[in-house]
Amino acid sequence: MESNGDYTDFMGVVVYEGREPKDDFKGSSSLGIMMANAMGGMWIGHTIPGFPNLTLDAAAFPPEELKNGHMIMCFSLGIETLNSLAIAIKQTGPAVTKIVVPQLLKSHLPEWTNLMTTDYPLRRRSKTSVEKSLRGIIMARSPGDTRCVYQSFAKTKGIVVDVYGHKEHHGLEECDRKYSIRNINSISLKFREQVYYIPNSSDTVGFALSTGASWQRAGVSKNQYWMCTGNIENQPFGAKGGIIACVFHFQIWRSFDKLKIKEPECPKTIF
Secondary structure, eight states: OOOSSOGGGTOEEEEEEOBOOBTTBOOBOOOEEEEEETTEEEEEEEOOTTOSOOSTTSOSSOGGGTTSBOOEEEEEEOHHHHHHHHHHHHHTOOEEEEEEOOGGGTTTOHHHHGGGSSOOOSOOEEEOOOTTSOEEEEEEEOTTOOSOHHHHHHHHHTOEEEEESOGGGTTTOEEOSSOEEEEEOOEEEEOSSOEEEEOSSSBOOOEEEEEOOTTSOOOSSSSOOEEEEESOTTOOTTOSBEEEEEEEOHHHHHHHHTTBSSOOOOSSOOO
16 A cells, blocks of 8 residues: 555644643643544543653653553544644643644644643633534643532532542532532452452542432433543642543443442531
8 A cells, every 4th residue: 555655744643741830830730642633533641640751762651650550541532622622731731742733734633733832721621522422521620720620520510429539639528419529538440250459549540420329419411420530630639730531421430430349428417
């Protein structure tokens, strides 16, 4: 099969990573990769500092992170959603370590080029759902924003959200009929032969699940099958910008729901 050009003539790539706080900048925990051609592409979000290592002859996965728990999420997205995602990513203030937007794709991916400009967009949330695809929402938090993204999501949907792996939620739990936030303190991998309990001491994995508590109101959706994950991992409250992706799908929700060792409880009786 003949080719009239290198793949870099037809494939756009963005690699971005977190930034530590400095002066008035509160820092960013965003980590990820975007790749696309004229028909669509993918977003890989993760919690691995220094991944991928772009140095020649170096291991792509940082050896020093092997001892820690991590999560990698991969979404196949359309061009419109990939542009919306770039807006959300820019809002979180990451360091863009590599960006390639071929001339043939500049009209398709205008927001990717804007990742290198210094202005911050006002747009805060984008829906990723299209016909015959996963129903999803992307939510971003700017550096210095003290609002909890998971709390905002629970309030918007009117649901109970159980959150694992985020320090900012300790002491933030609240339960009422409109929406609730509860902490998942520990998780386990349940195999037929053995159950592996995972300590959270060095785990950077974070996710959140909706749950159908008997006392909650119906919310926007009749069935509460939302799962969210992202890279606002184990950060102190309001410390860094970050991004989460939430999808509405029973099988995905069920896979993460099985990780819970027991159902979280509200901090106190409210009725």
